[in-house]
Amino acid sequence: MLGVTSTTASRPFARRTSTAVAVALLFALVLGIFGGVLVGVSQKDYTAYTERATATISDVVRRTGGGGTHHGSTTYRIYLDYEADGHSFTRKRLQGVTTGTPHVGDAVELRYPPGQPAKAVTAKTTSRTTAHVELGIGVGLLVLAVGILVGLAVWGRRRRAKALPAAPEAAAFAVPAPAPVADPRLLPVPWPWEQVVAQLARAAADAPFAVTPLQDGGVDVTYDVANARWYTLFQAHRLSSTFVCRLHPRKPGRYARNDTLYDVEWAAGVGRLRGSGQVQSGRVWSRRRRVDYGIGTDGSVGRQVDVDFSSSDVPRWIDGVLAGSGWRSALDANARGGLVAAVVGGAVAVVGVVVAVVATR
Numbered sequence: 001m002l003g004v005t006s007t008t009a010s011r012p013f014a015r016r017t018s019t020a021v022a023v024a025l026l027f028a029l030v031l032g033i034f035g036g037v038l039v040g041v042s043q044k045d046y047t048a049y050t051e052r053a054t055a056t057i058s059d060v061v062r063r064t065g066g067g068g069t070h071h072g073s074t075t076y077r078i079y080l081d082y083e084a085d086g087h088s089f090t091r092k093r094l095q096g097v098t099t100g101t102p103h104v105g106d107a108v109e110l111r112y113p114p115g116q117p118a119k120a121v122t123a124k125t126t127s128r129t130t131a132h133v134e135l136g137i138g139v140g141l142l143v144l145a146v147g148i149l150v151g152l153a154v155w156g157r158r159r160r161a162k163a164l165p166a167a168p169e170a171a172a173f174a175v176p177a178p179a180p181v182a183d184p185r186l187l188p189v190p191w192p193w194e195q196v197v198a199q200l201a202r203a204a205a206d207a208p209f210a211v212t213p214l215q216d217g218g219v220d221v222t223y224d225v226a227n228a229r230w231y232t233l234f235q236a237h238r239l240s241s242t243f244v245c246r247l248h249p250r251k252p253g254r255y256a257r258n259d260t261l262y263d264v265e266w267a268a269g270v271g272r273l274r275g276s277g278q279v280q281s282g283r284v285w286s287r288r289r290r291v292d293y294g295i296g297t298d299g300s301v302g303r304q305v306d307v308d309f310s311s312s313d314v315p316r317w318i319d320g321v322l323a324g325s326g327w328r329s330a331l332d333a334n335a336r337g338g339l340v341a342a343v344v345g346g347a348v349a350v351v352g353v354v355v356a357v358v359a360t361r
Contacts, residue, residue: 059079
């Protein structure tokens with residue numbers, strides 16, 4: 001059943017939810033980056049690092065995060081002095097894995113390829129055990145990042161499913177009547193929202209569309225499957241599902257649009273939207289084409305029906321009616337969340353691939 005939406009009470013909750021989702025997405029991105037780096041580093045081949053050298057720590061630069069000397073994580077930048085293959089290296093920054101707290105004067109075992117002492121790394125770095133640990137941690141972080149993204153996607157789908165509106169004709173109360181239609185040439189731009197709804201309702205009187213004003217000020221627009229007048233048209237196109245575009249004004253000139261896909265049940269020459277058949281909600285893009293060949297009523301043989309349906313049919317009609325009104329569509333919260341999740345997921349994948357390619361060179 002359609003209900004009244006309390007936008008004032010829901011806005012703080014919606015803001016908190018959006019903030020939590022953004023933090024979770026950022027956390028997943030960070031985990032994905034670190035996981036990709038560790039996986040890439042673990043694939044480095046150190047089998048050619050057979051030469052050995054012993055270095056002495058000549059300097060340690062200590063850095064503590066958190067703005068103080070006693071808070072936050074501590075990192076070390078270590079510099080070495082060593083000799084190898086007749087070359088002397090002074091204050092060369094240490095490369096590779098280290099453990100414990102370094103001190104000036106400590107000895108560090110190094111490994112390097114024959115004839116390339118400048119590429120020396122710590123002996124611990126060349127250990128296969130270290131590589132296995134890095135790989136395990138990296139894969140674990142990537143799995144956790146993907147798990148967070150999947151969890152957010154599942155949560156979003158369940159949340160939309162709980163908030164899925166019933167079919168417009170199933171409302172148990174009388175919907176508000178559209179405002180009297182005014183001459184569009186006399187209206188200010190952007191039109192008042194009441195006139196947007198009224199103009200859509202007027203245009204739908206001679207088109208196969210249904211416009212249903214909502215109690216909360218929004219409006220539903222979809223194919224008028226409940227009107228027997230359009231039964232032949234819809235049957236010719238074998239309409240088995242349709243989109244309900246729900247429009248809500250966000251600010252002057254911008255409205256949020258949410259697309260919900262419903263199955264259509266046909267009986268006695270009229271259709272009925274089946275809410276349980278919903279499979280997608282948010283901002284949906286899809287396209288379907290059907291071409292029939294056969295013998296026409298005039299005896300001709302060949303292509304008789306060539307139709308092309310897509311999720312843009314209803315929005316395209318809305319845009320046509322509102323041309324010159326000063327109103328245009330904006331992504332709703334569901335679509336923005338999905339877009340952000342897609343961008344973060346793509347960024348995690350790209351970073352992982354780039355790190356893996358660089359590390360294997």
